[in-house]
Amino acid sequence: MSDAAAHAMEHPTSTGIDSKKVAIWTLIGSECLLFASLISTYLVYKGKSLVGPLPHTESQCMLHGKMQACEPIFSIPLVTFGTAVLLFSSFFIVLALYGAQKGNRKMLVGWLSMTVLCGLFFIGMQVYEFTHFYHKGLGYSTNLFSSTFYTLTGFHGSHVTVGVIWLSTLLYRAVKGKIPPAKSINLEIAALYWHFVDVVWIVIFPVVYLMR
Amino acid sequence: MDAHSEVHAEHAHPTPGLYLKIALVLFVLTAFEVLAFEAGRGGLGAGIRPIFEPITVVLLIVLSAAKFALVAMFYMHLKQDPRLLANVFIFPLVIAASLIAGLIVLFQYWRVVGAK
Numbered sequence: 001m002s003d004a005a006a007h008a009m010e011h012p013t014s015t016g017i018d019s020k021k022v023a024i025w026t027l028i029g030s031e032c033l034l035f036a037s038l039i040s041t042y043l044v045y046k047g048k049s050l051v052g053p054l055p056h057t058e059s060q061c062m063l064h065g066k067m068q069a070c071e072p073i074f075s076i077p078l079v080t081f082g083t084a085v086l087l088f089s090s091f092f093i094v095l096a097l098y099g100a101q102k103g104n105r106k107m108l109v110g111w112l113s114m115t116v117l118c119g120l121f122f123i124g125m126q127v128y129e130f131t132h133f134y135h136k137g138l139g140y141s142t143n144l145f146s147s148t149f150y151t152l153t154g155f156h157g158s159h160v161t162v163g164v165i166w167l168s169t170l171l172y173r174a175v176k177g178k179i180p181p182a183k184s185i186n187l188e189i190a191a192l193y194w195h196f197v198d199v200v201w202i203v204i205f206p207v208v209y210l211m212r
Numbered sequence: 213m214d215a216h217s218e219v220h221a222e223h224a225h226p227t228p229g230l231y232l233k234i235a236l237v238l239f240v241l242t243a244f245e246v247l248a249f250e251a252g253r254g255g256l257g258a259g260i261r262p263i264f265e266p267i268t269v270v271l272l273i274v275l276s277a278a279k280f281a282l283v284a285m286f287y288m289h290l291k292q293d294p295r296l297l298a299n300v301f302i303f304p305l306v307i308a309a310s311l312i313a314g315l316i317v318l319f320q321y322w323r324v325v326g327a328k
Binding site: 015016017021022025026028029030032033035036037039040043044056076080083084087088090091094095097098101192195196198199202203205206207210211212 | 225227228232234238239246248252269272273275276280284287288293296297303304305308311315316
């Protein structure tokens with residue numbers, strides 16, 4: 001079924017645009033403001049921590065009850081790999097959407113599965129990173145860097161988690177054959193949310209991990 | 213052309229071939245970001261550090277903005293979809309960017325004033 005035919009089955013609106021699509025774009029617009037406040041908080045407090053561990057420089061930090069020298073805490077190769085995985089998940093979901101719109105169930109299920117796997121990998125990477133940082137003495141309230149870092153990346157991680165749950169339910173429906181081309185708009189809405197999660201990380205990755 | 217057919221005409225999304233090209237460009241831009249970071253901290257040799265250190269932040273902002281625009285235009289279909297959707301996104305995005313810039317300027321100003 002063509003895009004036009006699929007649209008013809010939807011409810012007519014005064015703008016000619018599906019209401020669900022306007023709603024998700026409005027949500028994404030409001031989410032921009034949420035992440036802007038978190039990113040600006042991180043930047044405002046950047047470089048103002050009195051004790052370590054710090055992201056890019058060696059410092060003195062409290063570990064096991066005594067002050068000692070701490071190495072820089074970030075592992076850039078790991079996060080770069082996670083970033084690449086998240087970027088490719090955006091590619092995979094547009095292919096899944098293409099398959100859904102063309103009525104190609106195999107393509108839909110295959111690429112949507114890949115997208116969910118990429119999302120799960122990213123969450124796993126973040127859980128590993130947070131655990132690793134905690135064991136190196138970086139708790140939530142250790143310093144200004146840790147509080148703003150965990151809040152910003154934690155909020156993003158929770159959005160990825162919501163996205164993975166949303167896409168998993170759609171994957172289940174796709175496997176059952178319940179996403180025909182006429183209902184591909186449901187996947188398109190979820191894909192828009194997923195891309196937003198990706199573009200937020202496109203900003204967070206250089207701001208938090210690469211700017212010294 | 214009525215409003216509905218105009219929407220359908222604009223709705224023709226890109227092909228998988230174009231999606232793949234965008235993915236490869238995004239991957240390359242990410243690699244450039246990491247290279248800019250490494251060059252700026254001397255990881256690619258002490259000789260090029262003085263060149264890259266002052267421009268690393270600008271380079272990262274430009275590369276990040278390019279990646280953001282590519283995903284929004286092609287993967288989120290803002291280039292093909294009706295302009296109303298782009299406006300719904302861009303208006304808060306401008307406010308968000310202004311918020312970040314405004315807070316940074318404000319706190320830098322108070323840091324300078326407070327130091328005097």
